[in-house]
Amino acid sequence: GAGVSQSPSNKVTEKGKDVELRCDPISGHTALYWYRQSLGQGLEFLIYFQGNSAPDKSGLPSDRFSAERTGGSVSTLTIQRTQQEDSAVYLCASSFRGNYGYTFGSGTRLTVV
Amino acid sequence: AQTVTQSQPEMSVQEAETVTLSCTYDTSESDYYLFWYKQPPSRQMILVIRQEAYKQQNATENRFSVNFQKAAKSFSLKISDSQLGDAAMYFCAYRNSGNTPLVFGKGTRLSVIA
Numbered sequence: 615g616a617g618v619s620q621s622p623s624n625k626v627t628e629k630g631k632d633v634e635l636r637c638d639p640i641s642g643h644t645a646l647y648w649y650r651q652s653l654g655q656g657l658e659f660l661i662y663f664q665g666n667s668a669p670d671k672s673g674l675p676s677d678r679f680s681a682e683r684t685g686g687s688v689s690t691l692t693i694q695r696t697q698q699e700d701s702a703v704y705l706c707a708s709s710f711r712g713n714y715g716y717t718f719g720s721g722t723r724l725t726v727v
Numbered sequence: 728a729q730t731v732t733q734s735q736p737e738m739s740v741q742e743a744e745t746v747t748l749s750c751t752y753d754t755s756e757s758d759y760y761l762f763w764y765k766q767p768p769s770r771q772m773i774l775v776i777r778q779e780a781y782k783q784q785n786a787t788e789n790r791f792s793v794n795f796q797k798a799a800k801s802f803s804l805k806i807s808d809s810q811l812g813d814a815a816m817y818f819c820a821y822r823n824s825g826n827t828p829l830v831f832g833k834g835t836r837l838s839v840i841a
Contacts (some may be wrong), residue, residue: 633831656831657818659829707772715777720769
């Protein structure tokens with residue numbers, strides 16, 4: 615597609631429920647990144663994919679967080695048993711070559727109530 | 728680990744004036760890239776400007792320019808002729824060569840006063 619697409623745009627969920635966040639990168643972009651942005655904070659790295667493999671999962675905050683990417687394209691970030699501290703904007707970005715910077719999606723705002 | 732520091736949580740500038748946003752970083756690498764991103768209220772992160780560490784010449788994109796001081800590990804952003812549409816959060820970011828993740832600073836909120 616023309617840009618990085620994320621869905622849903624906003625998600626309100628009850629504490630303890632599982633949620634899935636989707637990212638559809640720019641066609642041909644081999645690298646895909648997930649970041650979390652808490653209110654008024656910078657961007658916290660979560661995980662990145664090169665193709666379908668994830669060389670760096672170091673940013674995932676707990677084992678409740680997981681992500682996968684299929685077909686070198688769409689990625690899903692899953693948060694199990696959501697907690698209130700998971701409330702944040704989850705941003706996805708893709709790149710063809712990292713030295714040219716990323717193209718970001720508009721993010722998913724997750725609110726856990 | 729690399730770190731990026733933006734020491735100005737908030738800045739303001741009069742319309743048509745010039746403002747400089749500060750950024751310092753810490754790395755032991757010699758080959759890396761630096762970026763400034765703009766995040767308006769829409770949440771969309773927009774690449775403003777990039778700089779390759781091996782280039783001594785400072786990058787320029789229209790009204791946006793950087794002052795890259797490699798020895799001092801400083802990478803400031805200058806916005807000339809500020810416009811109301813420049814109001815946003817600005818993030819400084821660093822990455823090593825290759826597809827390693829960007830490391831971001833905490834951001835500077837820029838207000839533009841009419």
